[in-house]
Structure formats: C-alpha cells, structure tokens
C-alpha cells in the first residue's frame with residue numbers, strides 16, 4: 001500500500017507519495033501567495049488551496065503508480081479562520097495565523113481567566129477565536145451566516161471528502177478546545193456567541209476522518225483512499241521527525257519559526273507565552289515557542305533588495321562574531337515571549353557599510369535571537385532542549401544553522417530526506433489511519449549532518465541576545 005502526505009504550508013502546498021517502508025517515491029509543490037489588504041492583516045483565498053491540492057495530487061498520480069494509495073494525511077498552517085455557510089461555500093477570505101487585526105478582541109478574551117484555564121494558552125490575536133470575534137464586530141452580516149468554522153487543512157478536507165472534521169492538534173490552536181480533555185469547550189464557545197454545531201467533529205490525527213470523494217478521485221486519478229485526521233503543520237512535522245517522546249524537539253525555519261518539544265503529559269504554562277497543544281496521536285501533548293516571522297523576515301528583505309532568500313544567505317562563509325547591526329523581526333508583532341501585536345520590526349546600528357549582505361546577516365541573527373527567546377521561555381516551563389532536528393526552507397542556509405546551534409548552544413540534526421517534515425508526518429498519519437500501524441512508526445529519520453555549536457562564539461552570541469532583549473524593552477513604547 002502507498003500513502004500521500006499533503007502539507008498546506010503558508011508559502012506552498014507540498015504533496016509526497018511514500019511506500020509502506022516510508023520511502024519517498026514522489027513529490028510535488030505548488031506555490032501559494034498571501035495578501036495583506038491592511039496593516040496587520042494576512043489572508044489567503046481557500047480556493048487556491050483546493051486548486052493547489054488538485055494540481056499536486058494529479059501530478060503525483062500522473063507520474064507514479066498510485067492505484068494502491070490507501071491513506072492520505074493532511075497537515076496545514078494553523079489557526080486560520082475559514083468560515084463557511086450552510087451551502088459549504090466560503091464566506092470571506094481566510095484570516096491566517098499571522099493576521100493580528102484582532103488584538104483587541106484577543107486581549108478582551110484573554111482578560112477572562114477561563115480561556116487560559118481551559119485551553120492552557122494565552123488567547124493570541126492570531127488564534128481562531130479572536131479573529132471570528134473580529135468578524136462578529138466588524139462584519140456582522142458574515143458572522144450571522146457562519147454554519148461551520150474550519151481550520152485551513154480542515155477546509156481542504158471538506159473539499160476532498162465532503163466531511164466537516166478537525167483533529168486535536170489543530171483544534172488546540174483555536175482557543176475553543178479544552179486541551180487537557182481533548183474536546184470542544186461549550187463554555188468557551190458560548191462566550192464567543194457560538195455553539196458546538198458550528199464546530200467540526202473531532203477525531204485523533206491518526207484516525208480516519210472520511211474518504212476521498214468519488215469525483216475528486218476521478219479528477220486526480222487516485223483511488224477513494226481513507227483520509228486521516230492529520231495535524232496542524234507543527235504537530236505533523238513532529239510526527240515526520242519522530243518527535244513524539246518526552247524530551248525530543250525540533251526547530252522549524254518556515255514562514256514562522258517554531259521551537260517544538262514533545263511532552264507525554266499536559267503541561268500548560270500560559271504566562272510564559274509558550275503554546276501547549278495536543279499532539280497528533282492520542283494521549284500526547286507538546287509545547288512550542290512560536291515566532292511570527294522567520295523566513296518571512298528574509299522574504300521581506302528579499303522583496304526590498306530584489307535578491308532571493310538563497311542569494312541573500314548564500315556565500316556568507318564561516319560563522320562570524322555577531323554583527324553590530326541588529327534586526328528585530330517583529331514585522332507583524334510577536335507571540336513568544338512577548339504576546340505583542342503592536343511591536344514592529346527594527347534595524348539598529350546601520351552605517352555606510354551596511355549593504356544587502358550585511359542586512360541579511362542581521363536578519364538571520366535577529367530571527368536566531370527570537371529562537372533564543374523561545375528557548376528561554378520553554379526553559380521557564382521546565383523544558384530544556386539540548387538537541388533538535390532542523391526543518392523548513394531556512395535549513396538550506398548552513399550559516400543560519402551554525403548561528404542557531406551556536407546561539408542556543410544545542411546540537412542540530414539535519415534529516416537526510418530533506419524538507420519533507422510536515423508532509424511526511426501527514427503521510428505517516430495516513431498510514432496509521434489506513435492500516436494497523438501505530439505511533440511507533442513515527443521514528444526519527446536518518447540524519448545527514450549534525451551541526452555542533454561553535455563554543456568559541458557562544459558567549460558573544462549570548463551577549464548579542466542580551467542586546468537584542470534590551471533593544472525590545474527600550475523600543476516597544478516608541
């Protein structure tokens with residue numbers, strides 16, 4: 001039997017085909033774009049996810065024997081509010097995870113202790129509940145028509161299977177889940193003028209959620225395979241990386257930056273701004289520090305300079321001592337550790353010699369200091385990270401990997417298979433749903449390289465991190 005993993009990333013949708021030995025037989029990626037109609041807004045057209053999924057699935061079926069595909073797993077960027085009416089039609093563009101327009105609504109909800117008590121998390125502006133509350137206040141005619149609220153990959157599931165289903169890991173990022181009990185909280189839904197009927201049915205990520213619709217199967221050339229619950233992209237990446245057991249960790253260099261640790265128990269500590277969510281397999285949870293702009297900060301510089309991320313980060317050579325130029329990557333505010341939707345990005349200490357290359361180095365350093373902040377926040381909850389797998393598009397930069405290993409003083413392991421994290425995790429969940437395989441198939445992938453911290457430079461980067469923190473404190477009120 002074969003399996004497909006579909007990962008709806010912010011910058012692209014990726015699909016992979018694996019066999020039952022978990023070897024990757026094929027892959028196809030389709031780029032996606034984000035629109036920013038106003039300051040702090042970030043939206044995508046859900047139709048573009050469906051079109052991309054059809055393109056990617058059809059390409060896999062055209063180039064490989066997919067007649068024995070038995071399971072499909074879905075992963076996707078988290079927290080997005082996809083609102084559909086009674087006819088399952090989308091009511092407005094999806095407001096994404098890095099859309100911070102609902103900071104006032106988030107602050108009001110977070111002021112009521114029950115949200116942190118029940119969900120184990122701060123109500124961040126990018127989470128689903130405050131965004132829907134923004135719609136209630138600003139677009140009441142749309143709010144009145146909401147029949148179901150779906151997370152991005154769950155809207156894709158509706159398109160592929162006809163089912164309204166979500167799963168625990170993504171549902172934990174809505175601010176409506178009782179994260180310890182793994183069920184919707186009627187109390188929190190009522191506080192948001194919503195009911196359980198407007199929520200999708202919940203399954204575990206490794207359980208069946210439906211089957212590929214006959215018309216989609218015919219259109220793409222696939223069988224009517226079982227579709228697993230799947231996971232939010234970070235929990236899926238963890239399944240792909242074998243980060244399930246307590247103490248294992250990964251760092252993700254995608255549009256967002258994530259420092260993720262698996263836990264065998266539910267250990268909420270919202271005051272640290274660490275996220276505590278359900279993992280994608282039963283009876284497991286995880287914690288993560290999330291920074292809103294990781295490669296997104298590089299993409300911003302890329303648009304400004306006309307040089308691609310690869311050009312900006314290429315030929316930086318050996319790791320050098322921290323630059324004097326300091327970059328604060330808060331282009332759209334920040335989650336961990338500040339929960340600050342109003343802060344914006346900063347460049348400090350520019351001089352005549354600051355060229356695009358120097359700016360790129362400062363961007364990589366600034367995002368790395370943001371990861372160091374996440375490490376400190378996780379440590380405050382009692383979670384110490386000594387080593388982590390590294391994933392996401394940013395891992396193509398050796399300089400960045402050296403910088404992160406050195407600043408955080410941890411070993412980074414780079415998987416052999418390349419950048420398949422969340423898609424591989426989704427495929428593994430597809431395998432668990434369609435066969436009798438259990439969570440133990442989520443092993444660590446073979447490691448291509450291990451990056452050790454440069455101990456001679458660690459102290460200098462710790463000082464750089466302290467300077468970065470001082471800059472935030474000094475500038476936030478300006």
Ligand SMILES: Nc1ncnc2c1ncn2[C@@H]1O[C@H](COP(=O)(O)OP(=O)(O)O)[C@@H](O)[C@H]1O
Pocket residue numbers: 009010011012253254255256295296298299309310311313391392393394395396397
């Ligand atoms: N050589 C490189 N150095 C640093 N970043 C890179 C390089 N190549 C690609 N990237 C970044 O990787 C990003 C894509 O990463 P990915 O993990 O797929 O993101 P997402 O899951 O958020 O869509 C691109 O937006 C780009 O900025």
Ligand SMILES: O=C(CO)[C@@H](O)[C@H](O)COP(=O)(O)O
Pocket residue numbers: 009010011076077078079097098126173232233234254255256257258275290
């Ligand atoms: O908001 C979060 C996690 O809480 C983000 O990690 C999103 O899930 C987007 O992921 P990428 O597109 O950067 O992978």
